[in-house]
Amino acid sequence: MGLAIDVRDLRKSFGDFEALKGTTFSVEESEIFGLIGPNGAGKTTTLRVLGTLISPTSGVAEVFGHDVVKEAGKIREILSYLPEDAGAYQYLSGEEYLRFMAGFYARERSAVEEMVQAGKDISGLGDRLKDRVNGYSRGMKRRLLIARALMIKPKLAILDEPTSGLDVIQAYHVRGMIKDYAENMGVTILVSSHNMLEVEYLCHKVALINEGNIISEGTPEELKVRYNAVNLEQAFMEATQLG
Amino acid sequence: MGSFTSIVYKEIKELIRDPKILFGVVLLPLLLYPLMGQGLQISQQSVQTAIRGAQFSVYSDDNGQVAGIFVQYITTNNTITNIQATGLQDALVKFKDSNSVAMVYVPNGYSQNITDGLKGHVKIYGNLKNLNIAEASGVEVAGSLVSVYNYYYSLAMIKQLMVATGNLGDSEAIRSPLSISYASIIKGNVIEVAPSQITSVILSQSIMLPIMVMMMVIFAIQMAATSIALEKEQKTLETLMTLPVGRLTILSGKLAGSVVIAVAGSISYMIGFGYYTSSAFSFAPQLTSIDLTGVGIGIQPIGYALLGIVMFVTLVSALALAISLAVFTDSVRSAQSLTGVLIVPLIIPAMILMFSDIEMLPPAIQWIMLAIPYTHTMLATKAAFLGNYWLMMRSILYISVFTVLVLWIAAKIFSTERIITARFMSFSFGKKKRQAN
Numbered sequence: 123m124g125l126a127i128d129v130r131d132l133r134k135s136f137g138d139f140e141a142l143k144g145t146t147f148s149v150e151e152s153e154i155f156g157l158i159g160p161n162g163a164g165k166t167t168t169l170r171v172l173g174t175l176i177s178p179t180s181g182v183a184e185v186f187g188h189d190v191v192k193e194a195g196k197i198r199e200i201l202s203y204l205p206e207d208a209g210a211y212q213y214l215s216g217e218e219y220l221r222f223m224a225g226f227y228a229r230e231r232s233a234v235e236e237m238v239q240a241g242k243d244i245s246g247l248g249d250r251l252k253d254r255v256n257g258y259s260r261g262m263k264r265r266l267l268i269a270r271a272l273m274i275k276p277k278l279a280i281l282d283e284p285t286s287g288l289d290v291i292q293a294y295h296v297r298g299m300i301k302d303y304a305e306n307m308g309v310t311i312l313v314s315s316h317n318m319l320e321v322e323y324l325c326h327k328v329a330l331i332n333e334g335n336i337i338s339e340g341t342p343e344e345l346k347v348r349y350n351a352v353n354l355e356q357a358f359m360e361a362t363q364l365g
Numbered sequence: 366m367g368s369f370t371s372i373v374y375k376e377i378k379e380l381i382r383d384p385k386i387l388f389g390v391v392l393l394p395l396l397l398y399p400l401m402g403q404g405l406q407i408s409q410q411s412v413q414t415a416i417r418g419a420q421f422s423v424y425s426d427d428n429g430q431v432a433g434i435f436v437q438y439i440t441t442n443n444t445i446t447n448i449q450a451t452g453l454q455d456a457l458v459k460f461k462d463s464n465s466v467a468m469v470y471v472p473n474g475y476s477q478n479i480t481d482g483l484k485g486h487v488k489i490y491g492n493l494k495n496l497n498i499a500e501a502s503g504v505e506v507a508g509s510l511v512s513v514y515n516y517y518y519s520l521a522m523i524k525q526l527m528v529a530t531g532n533l534g535d536s537e538a539i540r541s542p543l544s545i546s547y548a549s550i551i552k553g554n555v556i557e558v559a560p561s562q563i564t565s566v567i568l569s570q571s572i573m574l575p576i577m578v579m580m581m582v583i584f585a586i587q588m589a590a591t592s593i594a595l596e597k598e599q600k601t602l603e604t605l606m607t608l609p610v611g612r613l614t615i616l617s618g619k620l621a622g623s624v625v626i627a628v629a630g631s632i633s634y635m636i637g638f639g640y641y642t643s644s645a646f647s648f649a650p651q652l653t654s655i656d657l658t659g660v661g662i663g664i665q666p667i668g669y670a671l672l673g674i675v676m677f678v679t680l681v682s683a684l685a686l687a688i689s690l691a692v693f694t695d696s697v698r699s700a701q702s703l704t705g706v707l708i709v710p711l712i713i714p715a716m717i718l719m720f721s722d723i724e725m726l727p728p729a730i731q732w733i734m735l736a737i738p739y740t741h742t743m744l745a746t747k748a749a750f751l752g753n754y755w756l757m758m759r760s761i762l763y764i765s766v767f768t769v770l771v772l773w774i775a776a777k778i779f780s781t782e783r784i785i786t787a788r789f790m791s792f793s794f795g796k797k798k799r800q801a802n
Contacts, residue, residue, distance in 0.1 A: 213379045214382075
């Protein structure tokens with residue numbers, strides 16, 4: 123299998139502030155890859171660069187061999203991006219929202235309906251999909267958004283803090299949705315989170331990021347062994363020499 | 366459905382389902398203005414009824430024959446109470462406690478003055494119990510009664526003098542030896558109508574259009590800015606920007622959706638405001654109907670067509686400007702505050718040009734006004750009435766150039782990461798921006 127994501131010496135500055143300071147990592151196809159780190163570590167900036175939302179100051183970022191700057195259009199055709207704390211259109215129903223989004227990926231009516239049906243199944247929201255989004259709970263909105271991100275069968279799904287702000291039960295459901303889908307469909311998923319336990323449960327491979335640098339990379343087991351830690355949280359603290 | 370149509374459709378759905386937009390922009394003008402018109406009509410009718418039923422009083426301190434004739438004249442012709450009192454103070458107390466709205470007081474010496482060929486003086490007291498328009502109008506009616514008497518009494522005196530001196534002629538002509546009539550020259554044609562009448566007719570017709578345009582653009586600006594700010598606030602824009610659709614398609618789709626709702630809002634505003642003016646001013650006597658189309662005044666079909674283009678380019682330019690500004694905000698509230706500033710250059714030219722011409726202004730102000738694209742919208746609406754199509758086309762050209770420039774800026778902003786990272790706060794207060802993670 124080839125590389126789904128290839129990031130080399132990626133730098134991104136906002137004025138005087140350098141958010142990424144030479145980030146390097148790669149993700150294999152069909153892998154669930156976790157980017158973990160504290161707030162302000164550079165997770166969202168990395169995901170936004172890969173999501174073609176912002177351009178790097180220097181370095182290389184490629185998605186399935188396409189450069190994020192030169193071939194942004196091609197990447198958008200195979201990518202699904204879910205921002206942290208994203209919302210859906212309040213005055214559309216859940217089903218209308220899924221149909222609106224599906225329309226950008228399929229031209230044939232039957233293909234659109236197929237995607238919408240997939241979205242309905244992934245979300246598990248049933249009849250509530252006929253209600254307007256402004257009546258949804260936070261957890262329902264997140265399920266709808268993840269269903270939107272996955273229903274198009276992207277080659278790469280970027281999920282920024284997918285369970286952020288959800289309670290234990292909602293977070294459990296959302297994690298289950300992502301894991302099941304990735305296993306069944308073979309989609310590459312890049313997840314960012316500061317919830318180390320979530321990443322340990324979901325991801326095949328993890329990169330620890332702090333202050334714009336990848337400080338360590340490997341499978342959750344490898345990282346725990348490397349830092350002689352009982353979990354990823356402890357491994358992260360050891361890696362950043364804060365433990 | 367293509368991406369553009371899909372975005373427009375979504376935009377319209379979102380806007381029309383938002384109760385604030387649906388009620389505030391589309392339904393409120395249809396409800397509020399007719400209600401206001403009805404309210405005004407009812408109050409004006411009440412005033413008229415009150416004036417028709419108004420009661421007056423008269424009190425005379427003069428026992429002379431001339432004063433007697435005056436008192437008899439007004440008491441015979443109207444339902445006027447002749448107050449019997451010991452003096453003016455007593456009369457005023459009785460008048461105050463009565464239902465009369467005005468009291469005509471004839472002081473002592475009135476008859477003597479008239480007999481001596483001097484002016485006879487009368488005084489009218491108004492009984493302002495509730496300080497309303499009906500009371501003030503009632504007092505004016507009493508004044509009119511005295512004026513009518515004054516007119517006929519002066520004619521009678523002139524006739525008497527003419528008989529006494531053996532002069533011939535018309536007493537009316539002697540009282541007012543000159544008569545004036547007015548005519549106007551418009552576009553080389555002489556029409557037998559006073560200039561003031563023509564300007565009042567044009568003003569009454571042309572004042573509506575700038576108001577409509579102004580309101581339509583204000584609606585559109587607020588909607589477009591809110592729409593972008595809401596997308597940023599809810600991070601739906603971030604998602605939209607990662608979809609396989611051109612950024613220009615997103616921009617134009619959002620613009621088109623806002624235009625549709627703004628036009629719907631304007632139509633409802635026109636219907637509501639039209640009903641308001643027709644019902645609120647139904648009590649007013651109709652102005653002499655002047656057909657000005659024969660002399661080239663009034664909007665011709667080509668004028669309407671050009672006016673439509675003017676409004677369209679104005680709308681698009683305002684929307685593009687609103688969207689460009691809203692990009693630099695991160696919440697609906699800040700977008701609305703920021704676009705509130707945009708409304709200022711819109712209202713000022715409208716207000717100034719509603720009552721004066723641009724040529725009347727000092728040159729420096731003229732140049733500043735002409736630099737504002739929305740001044741040209743107002744100039745074009747006036748030009749439509751006068752059939753000045755070159756001026757209209759010049760306005761269209763200026764606004765179009767401005768629109769293209771703004772759209773180019775908006776498209777540039779949309780095609781860069783600024784759409785995601787820009788924050789107005791960092792521009793206005795020079796704070797260092799820090800990317801959230």
